[in-house]
Amino acid sequence: MKELNANECLLTRMQEMSLDYHFTVEQEVGSATHAFFGFNGTAGVWRIAAINEAGGWKDRTTVEDMDLAVRASLRGWKFLYLGDLQVKSELPSTFKAFRFQQHRWSCGPANLFRKMVMEIVRNKKVRFWKKVYVIYSFFFVRKIIAHMVTFSFYCVVLPLTILVPEVKVPIWGAVYIPSVITILNSVGTPRSIHLLFYWILFENVMSLHRTKATLIGLLETGRANEWVVTEKLGNTLQKAADAKKSNPKAPRKLRFKFTERLNTLELGFSAFLFLCGCYDFVNGKNSYFIYLWLQTVTFLITGIGYVGTII
Numbered sequence: 001m002k003e004l005n006a007n008e009c010l011l012t013r014m015q016e017m018s019l020d021y022h023f024t025v026e027q028e029v030g031s032a033t034h035a036f037f038g039f040n041g042t043a044g045v046w047r048i049a050a051i052n053e054a055g056g057w058k059d060r061t062t063v064e065d066m067d068l069a070v071r072a073s074l075r076g077w078k079f080l081y082l083g084d085l086q087v088k089s090e091l092p093s094t095f096k097a098f099r100f101q102q103h104r105w106s107c108g109p110a111n112l113f114r115k116m117v118m119e120i121v122r123n124k125k126v127r128f129w130k131k132v133y134v135i136y137s138f139f140f141v142r143k144i145i146a147h148m149v150t151f152s153f154y155c156v157v158l159p160l161t162i163l164v165p166e167v168k169v170p171i172w173g174a175v176y177i178p179s180v181i182t183i184l185n186s187v188g189t190p191r192s193i194h195l196l197f198y199w200i201l202f203e204n205v206m207s208l209h210r211t212k213a214t215l216i217g218l219l220e221t222g223r224a225n226e227w228v229v230t231e232k233l234g235n236t237l238q239k240a241a242d243a244k245k246s247n248p249k250a251p252r253k254l255r256f257k258f259t260e261r262l263n264t265l266e267l268g269f270s271a272f273l274f275l276c277g278c279y280d281f282v283n284g285k286n287s288y289f290i291y292l293w294l295q296t297v298t299f300l301i302t303g304i305g306y307v308g309t310i311i
Contacts, residue, residue: 002086005093005233012091013192014199015098019091020188023083031081036134039069039079043087050077060115062227063108070116070134074123090232095305096261097231099209103223104230106210109143110217111224147214151207155269159276159292162284201298208269261305270299 006016030037044065051057054071057064069079092098117139120131158174161167182200186193216224277292 002088003091004088005090008091008093008233010195010198011095011098012093013195014202015091017186017189017192017195017199018203021185023081024188027081028083031079036070036073036130036138037079037081038066038138040065042089043085047077050075053077061108061112062104062225063112066109067112067116070112070120073130073134074120074126076125092230093233094231095302099263100228101230102206102209103213104227106143106147106213107217107224107226109139110214111220112217113139113143114218114220144214144218147207147210150204151211154204155208155273155295158288159273162276162280162286162288162292198298201295202302204295205266205298205302208265212265263303263305266299267303270296270303273299 003012003016003019006012027037027040029035050072051068053075054068054077056068058067061067073079092101117135120135123131158169161169182196186196186199192199213223216222273292274296277289277296280286280289280292
């Protein structure tokens with residue numbers, strides 16, 4: 001996939017890093033090993049027989065493309081990913097649009113897992129180990145646990161160890177192993193290696209939002225089936241141009257008020273991490289306050305809804 005507006009702002013650069021790893025590593029490996037991998041819904045070619053045999057498109061979740069891919073896979077169909085065939089796409093360039101997109105991408109798979117886990121278990125057309133792979137690796141680890149572990153460890157457990165000195169996290173678990181994993185995740189976008197540290201901080205912040213969305217999907221509460229079309233800058237500019245042509249004297253649309261941009265949950269964690277950092281600065285021995293204050297700034301930036309700094 002070729003992102004047309006990857007250089008638009010810092011937010012789109014970080015999205016490019018995440019998506020390039022997803023396509024370059026996860027999708028390529030899934031295709032090469034004939035293991036299951038999710039259908040992304042962008043420039044995919046389906047056999048009509050596969051769609052019909054899988055039961056057609058269903059709107060029971062907000063990830064209908066993944067739903068169809070799982071059902072087709074359970075009926076023996078295999079998917080092929082063509083990495084050398086690039087398709088143009090556009091990334092959301094506002095934090096509000098990105099949050100809505102990430103809510104859908106996190107809530108949808110969790111909700112689909114809730115609805116399909118027993119169907120996968122009872123399926124008799126695929127091998128046992130493929131069931132294990134789909135349930136454990138694809139859904140449980142990558143779509144559910146990954147968000148929760150990232151958020152719990154870096155935004156809750158690590159800060160709380162500062163307040164409870166009897167609990168110690170070894171440096172290899174807090175820094176070395178996560179750093180190696182993160183560096184490997186950035187191999188798909190070497191041109192953005194200088195953004196790696198801020199990308200880590202930003203992903204930690206988004207793990208809060210993704211964990212919340214995952215729990216909503218698993219419990220099927222409130223916004224589990226909320227569908228908000230991801231707003232792209234190209235769509236917005238086109239609508240504005242069309243509106244101007246139809247009504248040249250139309251009043252200029254006002255920007256969002258500052259209070260409408262605020263995200264209280266992120267602001268709350270910003271305050272919590274700042275206090276933990278201050279306590280570590282005064283009483284701590286591990287210098288975790290450096291990380292905590294940097295993470296505080298990132299939570300604060302997202303808390304006021306401003307991430308799109310132009311590069």
